[in-house]
Amino acid sequence: MSENLSGSNEVKTIRIVAGQKTRRKIRGLEIAAIAAIIGLIGAGAAVASTASRNAEPDVATPVQAQTLKLGYFANVTHAPALIGVNDGIIAKNLGATKLETQVFNAGPAAIEALNAGAIDAAYLGPNPAINSFVKSGGESIRIIAGATSGGAQLVVMPGITEAAQLKGKILATPQLGGTQDVALRSWLAGEGFATTPSGGGDVTINPTDNASTLKLFQEGKIDGAWLPEPWASRLVLEAGAKVLVNEADLWDKGEFATTILIVSKSYLEKHPDTVESLLAGNAESINWLNGHPAEAAQAVNAALKDQAGKALADNVIARSLTELKFSADPLAATFPKLLQAGVTAGVGTQADLSGIFDLGPLNTVLRKNNAPEVSAAGLD
Numbered sequence: 001m002s003e004n005l006s007g008s009n010e011v012k013t014i015r016i017v018a019g020q021k022t023r024r025k026i027r028g029l030e031i032a033a034i035a036a037i038i039g040l041i042g043a044g045a046a047v048a049s050t051a052s053r054n055a056e057p058d059v060a061t062p063v064q065a066q067t068l069k070l071g072y073f074a075n076v077t078h079a080p081a082l083i084g085v086n087d088g089i090i091a092k093n094l095g096a097t098k099l100e101t102q103v104f105n106a107g108p109a110a111i112e113a114l115n116a117g118a119i120d121a122a123y124l125g126p127n128p129a130i131n132s133f134v135k136s137g138g139e140s141i142r143i144i145a146g147a148t149s150g151g152a153q154l155v156v157m158p159g160i161t162e163a164a165q166l167k168g169k170i171l172a173t174p175q176l177g178g179t180q181d182v183a184l185r186s187w188l189a190g191e192g193f194a195t196t197p198s199g200g201g202d203v204t205i206n207p208t209d210n211a212s213t214l215k216l217f218q219e220g221k222i223d224g225a226w227l228p229e230p231w232a233s234r235l236v237l238e239a240g241a242k243v244l245v246n247e248a249d250l251w252d253k254g255e256f257a258t259t260i261l262i263v264s265k266s267y268l269e270k271h272p273d274t275v276e277s278l279l280a281g282n283a284e285s286i287n288w289l290n291g292h293p294a295e296a297a298q299a300v301n302a303a304l305k306d307q308a309g310k311a312l313a314d315n316v317i318a319r320s321l322t323e324l325k326f327s328a329d330p331l332a333a334t335f336p337k338l339l340q341a342g343v344t345a346g347v348g349t350q351a352d353l354s355g356i357f358d359l360g361p362l363n364t365v366l367r368k369n370n371a372p373e374v375s376a377a378g379l380d
Contacts, residue, residue: 065120067097067120068100068121068274069102069118070090070100073104074304076300077229078148079289080285082307085307086299086302086303086306089285089288090281093281095277103307104122107124107127107177107179109175115140115264121262125228127338127347129356133355141356142262143261143332144263144275145261145279146257146259146328146331147286147327148257148325149258149325149327150247150248150255151228151232151320151324153243154244155225155232155241160242166188166193167202167203169203170204170221171203171205172217173226174207174210175207177348178207185347190344210231214238224241233316234316263278276364279361279362286327297314328374329374339351354378354379355379
């Protein structure tokens with residue numbers, strides 16, 4: 001029920017009709033009352049307007065995501081992801097954000113899933129990330145951290161002792177356009193061999209999933225493969241392959257990115273706090289691996305058994321880990337060379353990589369851990 005200014009429940013209405021003369025003067029008190037009412041109405045409208053503006057969602061305000069969908073591989077090169085997921089380290093750091101995971105065999109498949117919105121972030125090799133960034137005009141992904149360097153080799157039949165013997169041979173890689181595929185094609189080009197994405201040229205390259213590669217090698221149907229760990233070690237120890245090229249020998253100080261952590265650009269913009277939590281989990285997993293070398297093999301093997309259904313032989317996991325280094329540094333300075341390798345291999349295009357890295361959230365995490373910050377080498 002409305003009240004008038006005198007406190008009475010009766011509301012007095014004064015009708016003013018246009019063009020009609022009033023029969024009496026409106027007393028001063030009535031004028032003051034009307035002015036007061038108009039003032040209150042105006043003030044109320046202003047307050048309501050302000051409240052309405054304040055109630056509108058601020059799109060620039062970071063919001064903790066309800067879910068983070070993360071992709072990774074069941075490979076030793078993805079040990080930070082394996083440990084982070086299997087031991088609950090990443091989930092713990094995400095807090096209320098639910099972690100959902102999906103296991104992939106190679107980077108291009110993970111990129112397809114990320115671009116389709118099926119996952120939000122992924123551990124993968126650098127070349128699929130570069131290709132996605134270039135093809136999207138810089139709108140698809142951001143590299144936010146490193147995970148693993150090293151751990152990739154060209155292993156071949158024992159009778160092959162030099163590059164010249166590869167002419168006419170059949171080699172495998174995990175997937176066309178993947179990091180090991182690019183490395184092999186680029187290296188072969190440097191040795192004077194032509195290859196094509198369709199499998200033609202001086203050396204036939206058949207992109208094949210890693211488990212099938214092992215079987216095909218054992219059956220003598222392929223002559224070798226450029227593989228990440230643990231598959232290079234498995235071909236050496238279980239199938240009698242020999243190492244023709246250790247990729248570490250092709251890089252300054254033997255350092256090259258094997259596994260990096262990326263996130264979709266839109267997810268990073270909407271949920272920077274969630275991304276920082278993911279990075280905290282990645283850093284904690286890496287610190288655990290580096291701080292517990294004696295337990296790492298058993299822990300990684302347990303994760304592989306959970307995720308791939310089968311643990312590795314002790315000698316395979318041990319050899320694999322000796323080839324790897326775990327670090328949150330994505331080795332940004334190596335990416336122009338990786339881009340050029342893709343161009344040389346015929347599966348990439350020349351482009352400007354400026355903006356492919358966003359290492360601000362990672363360096364925030366590193367500062368909190370009293371760890372040295374990492375550089376984007378001018379590509380942020």
